[in-house]
Amino acid sequence: MENAKPAPGAESDLSLVITRSFDAPRERVFDAWLDPAKWIGPRNVRAETLESNPKVGGRYRIHMRGTDGSDGPIVSGFYREIIRPERLVFTWAWETAHSQGMPGDETTITLTFRERGGKTEMTLRHEGFATKESRDSHDKGWNGSFDKLAELLAA
């Protein structure tokens, strides 16, 4: 049976991983990511595109306003990889103060799209580390200890 709910993340290395299946061809799901203002954000958000340049090195900027007309933060980033319809990598940073990051905090989002029986299985990986360099500076050997540690601290 198809499960459309986001899968719990494999976040032992502090990245959030969500896998979702969409009843649409890969191209359509991929293209929707290049124009995300139509759907991005929680339900109380109405996003507006401020800038969109979907090519490698190109920038996007999205204003997340409230559906009630209230102002909200601006998020922006740069496209790192655009391999239609397989893979999309871009950076993600809040330009304005935000509960989950201050201006300049850059994170990375990697999307992969797989064709599965006429549907598209998409995996979103949102990494809390800005650059490959900062990730690589971390000891690989510690992966997996995070969960154990969190358990210890919660005990």
Add this chain to the structure above:
Amino acid sequence: MMTASARIDRTFSALADPTRRAIIQRLASGEATVTELARPFAISLPAISRHLRVLEAAALVRQERDGQFRRCRLDAEGLQSAAEWLDFYRHFWGESLDRLDEHLKSSSSTSRADKTKGRTHGKRKTRARR
């Protein structure tokens, strides 16, 4: 003020060391003095102190003076910011992908819309949080 991702980065850097992870695990079973912490390791007290300063800066360990001793205990704050980051984006992307799903359905051709009508609605649990 340290930013959220800088905090997370610092937490993970601090944990990227086997001695420091062992210290954390030792402290998970109760507080200890620096001397007690140093005992199982083949390293000097100053070396342990350096590790403790890194853990303290990452808000993973707190040190308190107790007479001439320094007592150490765990500080959950360091891992807290990492957990909050995950919670925020799990919710953010969860709802965004629900909306993407609806967007793909509403913008698909009518024949496709007929074909898929009523299939996924009601099957997926609606997220309770707003």
